[in-house]
Amino acid sequence: MPATVFQTLGALSRLLLVALLSVSIVGCTSMRAIEPPVTSVPTQVKPGDDVIVRTLSGKTYELTVRSVDDTAFIGKAADGKSWKIPYAQIESMSLRKVDAVKTSGLTIAVLAVVFVGLMWLAGKALGDALEDGPKN
Numbered sequence: 001m002p003a004t005v006f007q008t009l010g011a012l013s014r015l016l017l018v019a020l021l022s023v024s025i026v027g028c029t030s031m032r033a034i035e036p037p038v039t040s041v042p043t044q045v046k047p048g049d050d051v052i053v054r055t056l057s058g059k060t061y062e063l064t065v066r067s068v069d070d071t072a073f074i075g076k077a078a079d080g081k082s083w084k085i086p087y088a089q090i091e092s093m094s095l096r097k098v099d100a101v102k103t104s105g106l107t108i109a110v111l112a113v114v115f116v117g118l119m120w121l122a123g124k125a126l127g128d129a130l131e132d133g134p135k136n
Contacts, residue, residue, distance in 0.1 A: 015114070045073060050096040055089045 045051060049065045053075075061083055063075025072086040 044095060045093075051075065052094045052096070053085055053090055054092045055085065056091050057089070061085065 045065055045068060047065050047067055051063055051065060053061045053063065055061070061075065061077065063077055063083060063085075066074045066076050066082065071088075072084050074082055074084050076082050
């Protein structure tokens with residue numbers, strides 16, 4: 001086969017890798033509003049969860065929960081700063097969840113499309129090479 005077939009397949013392999021990394025990094029996430037805990041520990045929130053919290057003072061925090069106790073939780077923001085948010089100060093709260101089924105389905109769909117594209121290009125390149133015949 002001509003070198004162009006291998007070059008084409010190599011370029012498409014890199015494209016496949018980029019597509020898969022993009023899907024795996026982004027994933028399918030959804031935000032789910034939860035009842036703000038007034039004085040008790042929220043049962044839906046655990047360390048490691050990503051939350052968006054709006055306090056009674058109007059501030060909004062996007063945090064990864066680090067710990068949960070009886071009166072507050074401690075979360076870490078993207079800038080590395082930790083915040084202790086008392087439950088009594090929470091106006092609204094949303095929990096970000098990754099949907100494994102949607103993410104897996106999207107990954108499989110991207111793989112299928114890329115695979116079909118690779119096979120089509122390989123077939124086209126092989127057909128072109130066979131039409132041209134051997135070159136001496």
